[in-house]
Amino acid sequence: MRRGISFWGDQNHLVDFVFNFNLNDCMRNSLQDKRLAHLSEEEISQLLLEYFETDVPVSDLIEKYELAVTPSKLSSILPPEILPEHCPYCLDEKLVVARGSRTGYSWQTPRAFCPSCGHGKREPCRCGGCKSWRAEQTLLHKERIEAAVQAVQRSWRIDIAPSDVQFEVAVGILGLVRHSVGPDYAGVSPFQTSPVPLGPSETYTKQSVELLYHRGFLEIGLSSDESSLIFSEDLTQVVQYRPTAVSWEFMPANSLEERKQFVFGLEEIVSSGNWPEHWYDDVDHFWIAICVQECLHYFGYLLKQRYLEADRSDERLDQIIRRALKKFCPAQVCNLLWQSARDTVDFMATKGIPDRQAHAVCRGIFDRKVDKFVAEGWELRKSRRDFNCPQSVIASVFFHQFMQSSGDGFDTAPPVTRLE
Numbered sequence: 001m002r003r004g005i006s007f008w009g010d011q012n013h014l015v016d017f018v019f020n021f022n023l024n025d026c027m028r029n030s031l032q033d034k035r036l037a038h039l040s041e042e043e044i045s046q047l048l049l050e051y052f053e054t055d056v057p058v059s060d061l062i063e064k065y066e067l068a069v070t071p072s073k074l075s076s077i078l079p080p081e082i083l084p085e086h087c088p089y090c091l092d093e094k095l096v097v098a099r100g101s102r103t104g105y106s107w108q109t110p111r112a113f114c115p116s117c118g119h120g121k122r123e124p125c126r127c128g129g130c131k132s133w134r135a136e137q138t139l140l141h142k143e144r145i146e147a148a149v150q151a152v153q154r155s156w157r158i159d160i161a162p163s164d165v166q167f168e169v170a171v172g173i174l175g176l177v178r179h180s181v182g183p184d185y186a187g188v189s190p191f192q193t194s195p196v197p198l199g200p201s202e203t204y205t206k207q208s209v210e211l212l213y214h215r216g217f218l219e220i221g222l223s224s225d226e227s228s229l230i231f232s233e234d235l236t237q238v239v240q241y242r243p244t245a246v247s248w249e250f251m252p253a254n255s256l257e258e259r260k261q262f263v264f265g266l267e268e269i270v271s272s273g274n275w276p277e278h279w280y281d282d283v284d285h286f287w288i289a290i291c292v293q294e295c296l297h298y299f300g301y302l303l304k305q306r307y308l309e310a311d312r313s314d315e316r317l318d319q320i321i322r323r324a325l326k327k328f329c330p331a332q333v334c335n336l337l338w339q340s341a342r343d344t345v346d347f348m349a350t351k352g353i354p355d356r357q358a359h360a361v362c363r364g365i366f367d368r369k370v371d372k373f374v375a376e377g378w379e380l381r382k383s384r385r386d387f388n389c390p391q392s393v394i395a396s397v398f399f400h401q402f403m404q405s406s407g408d409g410f411d412t413a414p415p416v417t418r419l420e
């Protein structure tokens, strides 16, 4: 489109142009190229007319109007076209747009902008008006998110005595306190931001957090990052949350003193060794669960290291690991897992087995190794704990604080036989 057409075709527009030009010297100075300063309004209007509406060569126009510019640059010094639209922020100001060239060719479409505040000059717009509009929107958005989170907070007070909590809850709380509860005993930083895992596997961490959430010890925090939550379409409800990514609040309906008292009370029971009776029923199960999860996590790690994927919900693997733990400690089971992963890669390559079967192949090899080692009564070397699979905080709290063991449980067989 030739920019000049609307200007000359619409007489009101012409009036606007001249009117604005005369009225606002400041604007005129800011918009008008100094190479046109020696021309009167009428001369500029005449120049525009001749440039856009006649075929007079550009070089002739430059000479006639004594312009210090090359022919190809003439269009760039022409005053911008004034549009009928007003700037949304400066109500007296109309938007302007740079004129195209006579040929109508331009390598980019010129943007309409406000000469006063610069609105529209670039995308995203960085004018003051747009900046504060965005800030306002962000604030409104944050308020809506907070309101949606607040709506799912239950404000449950914890009145239960430390000795009455389930064993798993007790270990979970002390693990949490060690891992990510702030000095105010209230805010819990998102677990995934810590390099040390809270639980022995991601699955276990989620389960443990869910348990504490359902018992009311944890509440989804207002400072949770938006990406850790899934909202209803209208943003009024939290539909889902990612347990390892939200910011939690620890016992938020209780006072700071009550929170401290609870944690100290729990620690005291643990260190005194004078445990409530019901804890003794659960301790062996807990021990085994930790070992199984550590082995499962290691299995997934070994496959991932080989660019293969583990199936996290495979119950058969869980069963085989339990069977292995009847005879071996986790350090030995991990050795067998490592051997199995090594053999899996070789087996798959030689037999041309697709990657998606890696989990099943590795589980099968591991299964046969467990049988073989048990049947033959072979000595099995203990692996060292892999540097990339550090002991989790919950496991550490269990072995060191609860069991008062000097080791980390890795080279001790769990009490599997005692359960059967």
Ligand SMILES: [Zn+2]
Residues within 6 Å of the ligand: 087, 088, 089, 090, 093, 114, 115, 116, 117, 118, 119
């Ligand atoms: Zn403006």
Ligand SMILES: [Zn+2]
Residues within 6 Å of the ligand: 118, 119, 120, 125, 126, 127, 128, 129, 130, 131
């Ligand atoms: Zn703007």
